[in-house]
Amino acid sequence: MQSKSPTPLYRQVYRLVRQVPPGRVVTYGQLARQLGCTPRTVGFAMAALPVGHDLPWQRVINSRGEVSRRTSGDGELIQRLLLESEGVVFDEKERVDLAVYGWELAEN
DNA sequence: AGGTTGACAAAGG
DNA sequence: GCCTTTGCCAACC
Numbered sequence: 001m002q003s004k005s006p007t008p009l010y011r012q013v014y015r016l017v018r019q020v021p022p023g024r025v026v027t028y029g030q031l032a033r034q035l036g037c038t039p040r041t042v043g044f045a046m047a048a049l050p051v052g053h054d055l056p057w058q059r060v061i062n063s064r065g066e067v068s069r070r071t072s073g074d075g076e077l078i079q080r081l082l083l084e085s086e087g088v089v090f091d092e093k094e095r096v097d098l099a100v101y102g103w104e105l106a107e108n
Numbered sequence: 109a110g111g112t113t114g115a116c117a118a119a120g121g
Numbered sequence: 122g123c124c125t126t127t128g129c130c131a132a133c134c
Contacts, residue, residue, distance in 0.1 A: 009131060028116050038129040039116040046115050048132070060115075068115040075115080 009037060010045030016105055020059045023087040024103035025096060027063045034105050043068070058082040059103075065096045 016031050028039040028046075035042065046057055047070070058079040062068050067079045080090060088101050 029118095032116085032130095037131075040114070040128085041116095041130045041132090043115045044113085044131060047113095049115090057115085062115080063117060070115055071113095079115095 009035065009041060010048050013042055013045040014053075014055050017055055017057065017060055019106060020056060020103050022056075022059075023101065025059050025061050025065075025083065025088065025098070025101045026103050026105060027061060027065075027098065029063050030105055031060070039063075059086075061096065063098075065098045066094055 012035055013031055016034060017026070020026055028042040031042045032039040042060075046060060049055065049057055058067075067076050067083075069076050080094065083096070084090065088096055090096055
């Protein structure tokens, strides 16, 4: 039990993302709701991802079922390739069907 | 201690 | 169904 060192919020976000199996995706809103904070905070946690992480950040998308666009870099293109590599199919609008690939987070 | 930034979501037109 | 505006909270300087 973390006596007085509260686990940073983004640390909990990473744990939730790690529980997402390949071929499935989750939205920022879902993570935010599980963490009890706003989606903004979740997005911020992803933006603070350190280099050399083994976290499947590509499985985290927005509520529209589309990959988010970062302020810099071509990560959006890489993310789509990674998801397709896991079996996720994108439509002509570059969007994913959350009703099919949407993964439900565990309570814990 | 305060201000700025940031990978969003929901509602309205 | 698409586009625009508002609100949101936490980390970093």
